[in-house]
Amino acid sequence: MTPAAGKRERLAAAAAQVFHRQGVEKATIADIAASAEVPVGNVYYYFKTKDQLVQAALGAHARSLRDLILVLEQHEAPQDRLKALVRGWVEQREVAAQFGCPTGTLATELGKRADGLDRESAANMRALIEWVERQFAALGRSDAGELAVALIASYQGISLLTNAFRDPELMRTEGRRLEHWIDSLQP
Template sequence: MTNSVARAGMTKPGKRERLADAAAKVFHEQGVEKTTIADIARAADVPVGNVYYYFKTKDQLVQAAIGAHERTGQEIIAALEQVGTPAERLKALVRGWVEQRELASRFGCAAGTLATELDKRADGLDQELAGVMRAFLDWIETQFTAMGRADARELAVALLASYQGISLLANTFRDPAMMEAEGHRLERWIDSLV
């Protein structure tokens, strides 16, 4: 997912939001286990001592990162809703994913890699992130439904699975061109469904 367009023109976020966004970014780049609270404070340009005012534990920062993913997803969906037809919205979504190909080839999908990491824990945060991803999947399904597709849920799963899969492959091979090629294929696929 990309949020560059969605956040354009917004005022500077407060410390809590900056910390949540920084946590999402640093967890994506380093993983939860390797990330320290100092790493997040540095990325947010906030003194380390101030972090504890907002978040007492690293798990609270993980939860805040999930909230940042949810906020970003909502912003992306709001921006995509401004695009013409459902098929055009889906293709714009794919183009947004492709725009992030360099980042994905270095670190994978931010939400997908976090989901994989949280799945190994028993604290329920994996289910919070699943809810965020489910909302995005539901939005994709809504677009296919609006295109008149009776198999909208299957198509939504296929589209999101294609993105997750190509993110993993682009990351594994450190090859952003793989994601670009898959993006073109997905756009043609969406056109074929209209």
């Protein structure tokens, strides 16, 4: 990786983190530069506008999802992959209590726009749903698409409640319920 590519990726990852913690509208270029440990002036070399940083943050989210899926695919059985996904969410419960789900909060914020970034954000969510659907299909479920949406909707809902009430235990409880639910769906 070239130094420029490394700095660009660092800025994209920092943008994703800052947008998650502060929101797109409140975050500044200076906040992102500080988080990436890059001089503010250098940011403009890589990203001319804040929207380009949002797009880079969406790319960072997509890369994180691909990396997560590679880890989850290490589990042999589809139900184990799904339960590992749920456990990963539960492990992030403190972050969810403070800031919500990184992907969900960004999707919600960008969903209020109609500039194309809303569709890019939705693509990340769709990629996760499609992966979950493949896991349910591998379990032999003819309703795999509906189950995938139900699982992701449950997680997004509990992330919202965990954040609203600042109560990470809500996510732990829902995680246990989801694991039992996944087990109950096996033939």
